[in-house]
Amino acid sequence: MSEILKIENLTVSIDDKEILKDFSLSIPKGQMHALMGRNGSGKTTLSHVLMGHPAYELTQGRIIFDGVDITNMSADERARLGLFVAFQYPAAVPGVTVANFLRTSVKAIHGEERVKKGFRASVKEKLKLLGIDESFMTRYINDGFSGGEKKRMEVLQLLMLEPKLVILDEIDSGLDIDTLKILTEAINAMKDPARTFILITHYHKMIDVFQPDQVHVLHQGELAATGDLSMAQQLDDMGYEKFYASITA
Ligand SMILES: Nc1ncnc2c1ncn2[C@@H]1O[C@H](COP(=O)(O)OP(=O)(O)OP(=O)(O)O)[C@@H](O)[C@H]1O
Numbered sequence: 001m002s003e004i005l006k007i008e009n010l011t012v013s014i015d016d017k018e019i020l021k022d023f024s025l026s027i028p029k030g031q032m033h034a035l036m037g038r039n040g041s042g043k044t045t046l047s048h049v050l051m052g053h054p055a056y057e058l059t060q061g062r063i064i065f066d067g068v069d070i071t072n073m074s075a076d077e078r079a080r081l082g083l084f085v086a087f088q089y090p091a092a093v094p095g096v097t098v099a100n101f102l103r104t105s106v107k108a109i110h111g112e113e114r115v116k117k118g119f120r121a122s123v124k125e126k127l128k129l130l131g132i133d134e135s136f137m138t139r140y141i142n143d144g145f146s147g148g149e150k151k152r153m154e155v156l157q158l159l160m161l162e163p164k165l166v167i168l169d170e171i172d173s174g175l176d177i178d179t180l181k182i183l184t185e186a187i188n189a190m191k192d193p194a195r196t197f198i199l200i201t202h203y204h205k206m207i208d209v210f211q212p213d214q215v216h217v218l219h220q221g222e223l224a225a226t227g228d229l230s231m232a233q234q235l236d237d238m239g240y241e242k243f244y245a246s247i248t249a
């Protein structure tokens, strides 16, 4: 089984504070792995670092994506290779409309041909699927969007960009039940032997919906445990305090 992502001994700091410590994780192509861990354990930091966010200092380790060392690559380069993060807190980009953003990013990743024939129809179809009104196309991306609208926008990008590695950072947070159903169904339909997912979530319901191949638990910036779906159930039953105590005992 070939591994699409190899994180090797990654240590990451911000303002001299170590957030990820000697973190290693490998994910085989085509699988979905869940990442859990209490608030502040480093999950979002890991997704930012994987995407190449410049604010973090990598003091040790490397990241191999699809056989390529991407440790020092820019976020743009990583996106072109097929990495994608649906952010926990999507940023507004005033001045850039949704339509322009989609066109530019799809073109940068998949080439000119993709944004020619059939592009508008493809966007329209996805808007419909996700229940996004067409008027959003002329709005500035995430500018004044509600929490749920921002999450729909992240999934719209995912559907349009067709990345190889998808990191979903709490895509479930703040969604009403109907929106959650629409988005999880759209994401599940993206599952493919050539596409790999990292699902960051606090909720067992998401584990039930997506049935990831493995579950990893972070604790204070370290990988504390790896297991199957039963481990997520165990976490749900025990809570983090007792779970961490049980694995360090
Ligand atoms: N820019 C920053 N400046 C200072 N501290 C930071 C910064 N970014 C992250 N941290 C710290 O790193 C730690 C990990 O944060 P991170 O957002 O990765 O946690 P998380 O596991 O995603 O938590 P949550 O479940 O609440 O989303 C926290 O203590 C956070 O305050």
Ligand SMILES: [Mg+2]
Pocket (backbone or CB within 6 Å): 043, 044, 045, 088, 169
């Ligand atoms: Mg987070």
